[in-house]
Amino acid sequence: MxxxxxxxxxxxxxxxxxxxxxxxxxxxxxxxxxxxxxxxxxxxxxxxxxxxxxxxxxxxxxxxxxxxxxxxxxxxxxxxxxxxxxxxxxxxxxxxxxxxxxxxxxxxxxxxxxxxxxxxxxxxxxxxxxxxxxxxxxxxxxxxxxxxxxxxxxxxxxxxxxxxxxxxxxxxxxxxxxxxxxxxxxEDFEKPEQAEKTKTSDDFKRIAGVQPMIPLYTVIFLVQFALIGVNPLISVFVGELSGREENAFYAGLAVASLGVANMLASPKLGKLSDTKGAQYVLFGSLIGAVLLSIPQAFVTNLWQLIAARFFVGLCLGGLLPAANTLIRQLSPQGMESRAYGFSNSFLFLGNMLGPAAGGLISAALGMRGLFLISAAILGAAVFVMYTKVIPKLAQRTES
The missing domain is CATH 1.20.1250.20 (MFS general substrate transporter like domains)
Structure with missing residues (x-):
């Protein structure tokens, strides 16, 4: 092999x-x-x-x-x-x-x-x-x-x-x-003969200077912030829809439906990234995630919610793999892991802030309002892709 x-x-x-x-x-x-x-x-x-x-x-x-x-x-x-x-x-x-x-x-x-x-x-x-x-x-x-x-x-x-x-x-x-x-x-890895000693801040400045790396990091943060903010509160919404106190199984099913779809779609969308361009797969997947997130706010029964989350999951399968493919393409030679390190810092930041913000939004607007806000945040990621990422990548290709 x-x-x-x-x-x-x-x-x-x-x-x-x-x-x-x-x-x-x-x-x-x-x-x-x-x-x-x-x-x-x-x-x-x-x-x-x-x-x-x-x-x-x-x-x-x-x-x-x-x-x-x-x-x-x-x-x-x-x-x-x-x-x-x-x-x-x-x-x-x-x-x-x-x-x-x-x-x-x-x-x-x-x-x-x-x-x-x-x-x-x-x-x-x-x-x-x-x-x-x-x-x-x-x-x-x-x-x-x-x-x-x-x-x-x-x-x-x-x-x-x-x-x-x-x-x-x-x-x-x-x-x-x-x-x-x-x-x-x-691993095929050649250790640098003389590694340059640099500060983390200098590494970040060099990587951030490669366009459109920072907008891409921003997209990763927005995606995690929007999605992770919803997940911890799904069990509450499942209880409202089912009218049952014992809803752990159905809450797990609602969360798992998104994950299963993500798992199924990731290899297919990853392959599409290789042939059509990772930026277009990321952009299209984000648009799909926005449009399919909105119906979650209007479901009237449990199975509608599970189905809606499954379709959102199909779109999510194209997000992080495509973003990571772009990071690999944009990373300065010899700084690939540092570029992924900063990317994961943005991802972990979304993981930290998303649940706290989701709890506050849910308390103020309810779960249906949270779904709409989540879709709006994903919409902001679409805007960043359209105005910052895709044009900059097109410029790099032309030059």
């Missing part, structure tokens, strides 16, 4: 295991806090939000640093650093003695994280350019599949083995993925 294809398939499987392991803890985090001695419902809500969010905060801060090291030492090394580091931290979470120890371990986990960004950088730099879109789309499918399966598997295992044992299982799953990468993934 051609090396880049072998790397792709192994990293797809590895990302599935890592994302499934990372999302296993989502269903029972509030319950684990109760086991750690937090009994007040208000305190449980606060601690759950803070502990969940601090992982994104430290990941946002450290992503550029790991990107710089990857450009100097190799992307595979960063995949292994993140994989084995997170495996150890996950096991330690099973020995937490209270909310503060869990908080600091989640903070540490975000600091050393970066398995997914490093894998994206490794695949994009070791895949022929004519296949880059397809490869990144397939990689996205592995990530999304793990995200879908993780909460389900975590809930089942928590019932069977208890909360603390899940962290051991999670750590083992990540370690297995890292071992597979260690022995099976081969």
């Amino acid at each position: 051609v090396r880049w294809r072998k790397n792709l398939y192994i990293l797809m499987a590895a990302q599935f295991f890592v994302m499934a392991a990372m999302t296993m803890i989502v269903p029972f985090l509030p319950l684990y806090l109760q086991e750690l001695g937090v009994t007040d419902p208000g305190q449980i809500s606060i601690w759950s939000g803070v502990i969940f969010g601090v992982n994104f905060l430290t990941a946002f801060l450290f992503a550029p640093l790991w990107g710089k090291i990857a450009d100097r030492q190799g992307r595979k090394l960063m995949v292994l650093r993140s994989g084995f580091g997170m495996a150890i931290v996950m096991v330690l979470m099973g020995f937490a003695t209270g909310p503060w120890s869990l908080f600091f371990l989640r903070m540490l986990n975000g600091t050393i994280s970066g398995f997914i960004p490093a894998s994206i950088a490794l695949v994009s730099t070791n895949t022929p350019k004519e296949y880059a879109g397809r490869a990144l789309g397939m990689l996205q499918s592995g990530t999304v599949a793990g995200t879908i399966c993780g909460p389900l598997i975590g809930g089942l295992l928590a019932d069977a083995f208890g909360f603390r044992a899940i962290f051991n299982i999670t750590g083992l799953g990540i370690a297995v993925a890292a071992v597979a990468v260690l022995f099976l993934v081969k």
Whole structure:
């Protein structure tokens, strides 16, 4: 098998295991806090939000640093650093003695994280350019599949083995993925003879000077901000539509329908990026996401919501793979991982701010209003693509 294809398939499987392991803890985090001695419902809500969010905060801060090291030492090394580091931290979470120890371990986990960004950088730099879109789309499918399966598997295992044992299982799953990468993934990387010592701010200025990198980063932020802001509140809306108090299964189905469609569409739209241009796939997918997000505000029953979210998911499959393909094309030579590091900082920023903003908007306008605001934010991303990204890319092609 051609090396880049072998790397792709192994990293797809590895990302599935890592994302499934990372999302296993989502269903029972509030319950684990109760086991750690937090009994007040208000305190449980606060601690759950803070502990969940601090992982994104430290990941946002450290992503550029790991990107710089990857450009100097190799992307595979960063995949292994993140994989084995997170495996150890996950096991330690099973020995937490209270909310503060869990908080600091989640903070540490975000600091050393970066398995997914490093894998994206490794695949994009070791895949022929004519296949880059397809490869990144397939990689996205592995990530999304793990995200879908993780909460389900975590809930089942928590019932069977208890909360603390899940962290051991999670750590083992990540370690297995890292071992597979260690022995099976081969990277074509030439270490720079004399790496230039630069500040992170100088790296950002150089990358930002490549047009239209900053507008592209802005699109990534807007997409994450709009979509992640809706997801945590889906269960509330499902309860309103179904009239049931026990709606966890249907809420999970509504969230999973979007993920399944994303997983199915990513390889196809990635392949289309290679033939038609990633910027046009990204632009078209954004328009589709806007138009199909609006009907969610007007659904009258649960199955209409599930169907609407499935169709939105089909469009989402073309967003991040196409954006990552463009970042690879625009990155200065030898700075590819740093470009992805800054991209992931924008993505993590959307992950942090989206849920908080979504909660405020939902409280003021209701869930139907939140769906419309989310569509408007995606519309802003369409505007950025139309006015900043596509014209600049056309200028680069002409010159």
